[in-house]
Amino acid sequence: MSKKKSIQLKELDDEALVVELQRHMDPERFGVLYDRFVERVYHKCVSMAGDKEIAKDLVHDIFLKTFANLSKFDHRSKFGTWLYRITYNYCLDHLRKSQRQRTVDVDDDRLESMEDDTDRYEAELLSLRADKLSEVLAALDPADRGVLLMRYQDDLSVKEMMEVLGLGESAVKMRVMRARERALRIYEELIPEGS
């Protein structure tokens, strides 16, 4: 690929670059896409896996998966959102396979009181100390960890979370609420009151 063409590719926005790639798949073009997104994907994998070596392997596999499935991307969402979904699902699958699933029973008839509880749990969660939060996240089920990171670290809106998780609005809110509850429960177990 000529230097001029390489510069032209770098000037394209994400969506146009993906269209170019779908028209003509070649590793050099994919390299431009890789350079744009690798940091986001790597950080997401480190947050989810909590280990840089595992994160490195995950990033490798995620980009290969992206390359193999790029022709299936239908532009209904932003490319970034699509890649985020691949990243989240791949990390989750990996962590689920490598970690025994923790089961925590939560009542299902909580939807009505959800809005009231939101502020209280949110305020409590966001007042945790950073070092304690790391411990809590490490002990949390990967799916819950992913949801909390999506909401509070990556600042995804409920709408964006709906796209990534493939769920409806109330289901997304319910997941966030349950994840918050479980996180606080783990926090209380790790750090007993008064200590």
Next chain:
Amino acid sequence: MSQGPFKIIRPSDEPPAELRKEVMGSVKLMMLMMRFMQLFMADYAGTIFENFRIVGRRNERDGMKGQSSPEPPKT
């Protein structure tokens, strides 16, 4: 709304430099495999006939050597 602790624990280090080389190497290999599959699956019969020749056993081939192709009829 303060989202302090989540932002504090956000990873900030750069992805390893050698990762790019590894990913691009795998992408090139995958592309090669995809092209091969595409070529083969698109016209597998043609690919077989064009690229593979079925040869008989040695004695059969030797026997064929003596036979000349029939001459075209004289007009």
